[in-house]
Amino acid sequence: MDLPATPSPLARVAPTTPGATSERTQARRETLKVLLRRPAFIIGCLVMIGWIITAILGQRITPYDPFNSFSGGHLPPGSGHLLGTDRLGRDVLSRVMVGSRDVLVVAPLAAIVGVVAGTLLGLVMGFYRGLIDDVLSRLVEAFLALPVILVALLTLVVLGSSPLVVVCVVGILFTPIVARTVRSAVLSERQLDYVTAAKLRGESGPFILTREIFPNVLGPTVVEMTVRFGYAIFTVATLSFLGVGIQPPSADWGLTVSEEYTNMISGVWWPTLFPALAIASTVVAVNLIADSLQSVLNE
Amino acid sequence: MARFIGRRLLLSLVTLWLLATIVFIIANVLPNDVGRTILGPFAPQESVDALNEKLGTNRPILVRYVDQIRGVFTFDYGDSFVNGRPVLPQLADAIGRSAKLAGLALIITIPVAIMAGLYAARRRDRPVDRAIVLLGVTSSSIPEFVTGTILVVVVGVQLKLLPVLATPPRNADILTQFRFLLLPALSMAIVYFGYIARMTRAGTIEVLQADYTRTAAMKGLTTAQTMRRHVLRNALIPTVAVIAVQIGYLFGGIIAVEKIFNYNGMGQTMLSAAQRKDIPMLTAGVIIIGVVYMVATLIADLTIAWMNPRIRLDAER
Numbered sequence: 198m199d200l201p202a203t204p205s206p207l208a209r210v211a212p213t214t215p216g217a218t219s220e221r222t223q224a225r226r227e228t229l230k231v232l233l234r235r236p237a238f239i240i241g242c243l244v245m246i247g248w249i250i251t252a253i254l255g256q257r258i259t260p261y262d263p264f265n266s267f268s269g270g271h272l273p274p275g276s277g278h279l280l281g282t283d284r285l286g287r288d289v290l291s292r293v294m295v296g297s298r299d300v301l302v303v304a305p306l307a308a309i310v311g312v313v314a315g316t317l318l319g320l321v322m323g324f325y326r327g328l329i330d331d332v333l334s335r336l337v338e339a340f341l342a343l344p345v346i347l348v349a350l351l352t353l354v355v356l357g358s359s360p361l362v363v364v365c366v367v368g369i370l371f372t373p374i375v376a377r378t379v380r381s382a383v384l385s386e387r388q389l390d391y392v393t394a395a396k397l398r399g400e401s402g403p404f405i406l407t408r409e410i411f412p413n414v415l416g417p418t419v420v421e422m423t424v425r426f427g428y429a430i431f432t433v434a435t436l437s438f439l440g441v442g443i444q445p446p447s448a449d450w451g452l453t454v455s456e457e458y459t460n461m462i463s464g465v466w467w468p469t470l471f472p473a474l475a476i477a478s479t480v481v482a483v484n485l486i487a488d489s490l491q492s493v494l495n496e
Numbered sequence: 497m498a499r500f501i502g503r504r505l506l507l508s509l510v511t512l513w514l515l516a517t518i519v520f521i522i523a524n525v526l527p528n529d530v531g532r533t534i535l536g537p538f539a540p541q542e543s544v545d546a547l548n549e550k551l552g553t554n555r556p557i558l559v560r561y562v563d564q565i566r567g568v569f570t571f572d573y574g575d576s577f578v579n580g581r582p583v584l585p586q587l588a589d590a591i592g593r594s595a596k597l598a599g600l601a602l603i604i605t606i607p608v609a610i611m612a613g614l615y616a617a618r619r620r621d622r623p624v625d626r627a628i629v630l631l632g633v634t635s636s637s638i639p640e641f642v643t644g645t646i647l648v649v650v651v652g653v654q655l656k657l658l659p660v661l662a663t664p665p666r667n668a669d670i671l672t673q674f675r676f677l678l679l680p681a682l683s684m685a686i687v688y689f690g691y692i693a694r695m696t697r698a699g700t701i702e703v704l705q706a707d708y709t710r711t712a713a714m715k716g717l718t719t720a721q722t723m724r725r726h727v728l729r730n731a732l733i734p735t736v737a738v739i740a741v742q743i744g745y746l747f748g749g750i751i752a753v754e755k756i757f758n759y760n761g762m763g764q765t766m767l768s769a770a771q772r773k774d775i776p777m778l779t780a781g782v783i784i785i786g787v788v789y790m791v792a793t794l795i796a797d798l799t800i801a802w803m804n805p806r807i808r809l810d811a812e813r
Contacts, residue, residue, distance in 0.1 A: 339514035346748035
């Protein structure tokens with residue numbers, strides 16, 4: 198995915214038409230500048246970078262071993278453990294720090310599956326119209342009526358839960374939503390003169406779609422990508438909480454909440470609250486980035 | 497109008513058929529052996545065969561497909577794999593309890609969110625507008641079970657203001673029931689708030705810039721009159737649509753909320769069906785929520801057509 202934040206590698210390596218490329222790079226730089234003036238975007242990026250760093254460095258920076266160090270169970274925050282310990286006596290802070298590992302791999306992959314498939318479908322539906330569009334639109338409509346979490350639950354029961362199945366199920370359930378967005382973007386593009394010109398030049402359908410229309414609907418696609426990424430974290434976390442997403446012994450946040458939430462009533466709130474706050478910070482960060490991208494690219 | 501409703505109903509039936517087909521494919525085609533899926537990889541083949549015989553899952557796939565599609569349209573969703581009784585009556589009570597919870601969430605969130613959206617739109621780009629937009633983005637992006645957890649810890653455990661379990665004592669009066677349902681309903685309402693507020697804001701901003709709004713103001717109507725007669729009617733169209741679409745998601749979130757608050761509704765029923773691999777129960781749940789979603793979007797479309805005759809006439813053509 199060619200984010201506007203990073204100049205395309207093509208632009209740097211092979212400047213075939215120097216004027217056009219430098220103009221495009223300039224435009225990208227402008228977009229980046231506008232984005233960097235938005236506090237919401239910066240905060241979102243900082244939070245995400247923070248979680249990515251703790252996920253990568255993991256045990257090297259956690260105060261305790263998140264998996265193999267057992268002290269007293271349910272020790273309250275303070276007392277040597279900044280955020281307390283869980284029911285097995287593992288350090289909550291250390292586990293929260295590595296808890297993003299699985300979700301930050303599974304959720305982006307699911308979002309990519311959904312956006313790639315949805316974009317292809319949306320391009321075809323919007324460009325060819327006619328029978329293909331009618332049939333696919335009905336199918337999209339039916340998919341939209343499916344309750345995502347419940348269908349994911351059913352599929353994961355039927356196929357057994359594994360990260361690959363979670364990626365595919367969530368990705369496929371996101372596809373129709375993306376397809377609808379891309380389709381409506383294509384519909385407004387295909388009436389423009391440059392498409393007519395390409396048709397008159399005798400270009401083939403696939404060529405027009407990939408080389409002419411796609412670059413012009415890249416903006417909505419990029420926004421959709423970030424929005425879907427946020428929803429993917431939302432959905433994967435919920436599935437893990439329901440016990441069909443990421444499986445033990447992972448320190449995944451949603452999974453941890455599901456293992457510890459029954460202890461909240463007896464006053465042991467720390468092993469549940471901190472992973473919950475971690476999930477909240479991540480999804481909010483992604484949505485702040487998505488929202489900033491959306492308003493900047495639409496201007 | 498009758499023609500519009502007729503067309504719309506016909507399309508709903510087609511969607512329902514496609515939906516049932518998708519669900520059938522997930523439940524019957526993906527696992528090539530339903531008995532094996534239930535009994536696990538180590539069960540002897542005889543047990544698997546016997547179970548498939550009993551469940552009717554050894555019949556040809558086409559027969560099962562026709563059976564299920566007929567069932568969807570005749571309200572026969574099959575028998576539970578666990579206790580052998582029809583699933584729909586077993587689900588009825590749970591659906592009622594979930595509807596109560598979801599209804600309360602909607603009653604809390606819709607007025608507040610619409611007010612917030614209108615308020616923000618009329619103060620566009622001022623700090624209060626930015627704050628409402630930010631609040632909307634934040635609240636709609638946090639999963640219900642996370643909001644629920646935070647609410648339980650803060651309101652239930654630390655402040656001890658409200659009960660942390662949702663099921664009220666037997667024969668509780670309506671006020672007690674309300675107290676018990678308030679926290680779970682709030683955790684759903686918060687997610688919903690963001691979508692509705694942002695949609696209302698966007699719709700209102702668009703209408704406020706329209707020529708007819710300016711005309712209304714220039715011919716001397718007061719702001720209140722302009723808002724009531726010209727702005728609201730059109731501004732709320734996208735809001736009505738988003739409320740309907742979100743009802744499907746609301747039911748997704750309800751599963752997690754019922755788990756956190758140990759509320760015995762549809763969500764808990766689905767979770768225990770998932771643990772026992774009760775596939776007919778799960779497929780019935782998916783289809784019922786699909787139907788609820790379709791009815792909600794149908795009502796939304798009719799409301800929108802009533803609000804704006806142009807849409808109605810376009811659709812009839």
